[in-house]
Amino acid sequence: MKLAFTQLVDIKQLEALFEDLYKATKYPVSLIDLDGTVLFSFGWQEICIRYHRQAEKSFARCFVSEKLIKDNFINDDYIQEFKCGNGLREIALPIMVAGYHSATVFIGQFLYDDEEINYNYFEKQAAELGIDKKVYLELLKQVPRYNRQNIHNHLKFQKRWIDYISSQAYTKYKLLYEIDERKLAEDTLRENEAILNQKLNVLLNPNENITQIALKELLKLEDLQKMQDSFAQSVNVASIITDLDGKPITNGSNFSKVCKMIRATDKGNANCLKSDKILGEKANQSRKAEYHKCHSCGFLDASAPIIVGGKHIANWLIGQNNVLNVGEVTIEKYAKEIGVNPVEMLEAYKEMPQMPLEQFSHAVNLLWIMANALSNLAYNNILLAREVENRKIAQNQLKQLNQELEERIISRTYQLEEALEELKIENEERARTENELYEAKEELSKALSNEKELGEMKTRFISMVSHEYRTPLTIIQSSAYLIEQYALKNDLNSIKRQINKIETSITHMTRLLDDVLMLGKQESGKFIISLNEIDMISYLNEIINEVLTMDAMKHKIKLISNKPQIQFVTDTIILHQIVINLLTNALKYSEIDSIINTYIDEQEDRITITISDNGIGISEEDLHNIFEPFQRGDNVGAVSGSGLGLAIVKRCVDMLEGYISVKSEINKGTSFSISLPKLVNCKIENE
């Protein structure tokens, strides 16, 4: 590919660069392409502009010198220095691109400062060009004179500079070349693709386009030729396969010299083609091999149609054996008719192979069989191609089906997942609702049972108050009446006894009220704990004495400790409530004179106080709710009580973060144990 220099570089840019170069060096420079077009120039001499390039003669000399340079370039290192046609100096530097000379940089015109000017020559030139000699010589003087060494140095620079331009141009050349090549390759590819598509189309749709099928598209031409050659040789006939117009598809096998001579002429060849065409049509009509005398000299030819998919697409011919003995006269006459040397043709005719008709007809039978085999082969190829295509289509359909199925499975899975997720959410909601319902039911039944309990408690409270208050009130009432009576008698001792009774009853009633208030406080959580450190054994002894005094020493209480001294931090009011209630109960529900044991056991982090009696005991049934307020055992009999003592004890133990347990057997005795942690980390308020 050869490209113009202007296609490979940006001339405007180059011009600007050369202008700068000229301004810096003052060496006149110009760039001229291979057609002699001046692409740009700087510093041209007045003498050239005004005269040499104006007058026809001198301009022609300018051009001649440029052409000379162009033609003389050998390689890119070639720098030519010469005197131009008009006597001035010029240096030419070639710009080579892709091995081609593409443009020329000219330095000039100038003259060396060490050379002597041949004024004679220039005066003559002025005269020749019809220019005023004086003016001309004046302009000659303006032509710059340069030092040889400086020019030499400048050329070195110019050479490098031009190399750079060349390489830039070459890069662009390569790019354009590649684009061009690619375009060419694409065109060829497109062309080939179109041909291939056409062939494939024909192969795949034979019934529609069969007439357009060339045999060579169905069978390899090489194979056809081989088959035809070996058939012709073995049967010793000439043979050829033609299209429906008689044009050869294969090269003729075993062709006789005579026929070759005939076919070498236009007229003879046309006759042969026509003859073969007509015979082919005849054979196709009868759908078998047919004979006829050829249209040239009447040689006996035979043709068998090649029919593919029911369509006649070619003819297989044999002949050129002088079966019918046409005779020299015919040959001579025909030679003249088609413009062949008759003598030479007669010579050739004599060499023509002879064959008896019977043998030829055997050959024709064989031809028919062979043509059929060929037809079948071609048809099989079509079927095969179709089969391949069908399989390909089926495969594609299968692939598409699979893809569709996969897509459907994916979308179905997605739907199922969504449904599952919805179901999950629904289930969760249902579970939540059920849970809420259950909780509501629980709350309701709790509220109901609380309500019931409260109701029961109220009843128990009322019955307790009415019973526990009536007795002391009755005592107070009767004591008041007796005091009145004893006062009349002035019986002071009896009055004092009755006053004691009143006081005991009031104490009893006060205690009952205290208990109710205490429980109320505990229930409302208003009880504030206040801690003190106590000597546990002394403290318990004090309470025991208090209880025994109240009991009027009807029982005995023993205190047994695992340690001689136990220091303990506790709320003394609460602890007092616990111990006094448990001891009072132990006394209350035991026989007079029986012994109550109080054990105190100190462990590392807690103490346990156990109060055991041998009293009436508590039934298993009553043990279940013994700590509930107003609950009393069925076996209490006439022993008075409010049923508040143990309820208060339980809450007191809870407040001290301990626990209480009870063991009891009816008529054998009861044992209450309270275990209290050592509240070492608690703030002792009194301190």
Ligand code: ADP
């Ligand atoms: P009460 O005022 O009836 O004694 P408590 O709350 O103190 O009320 O006790 C509740 C019930 O526990 C008593 O009525 C009694 O049946 C039973 N009980 C308590 N302590 C003993 C004990 N030491 N021996 C036998 N029964 C007891």
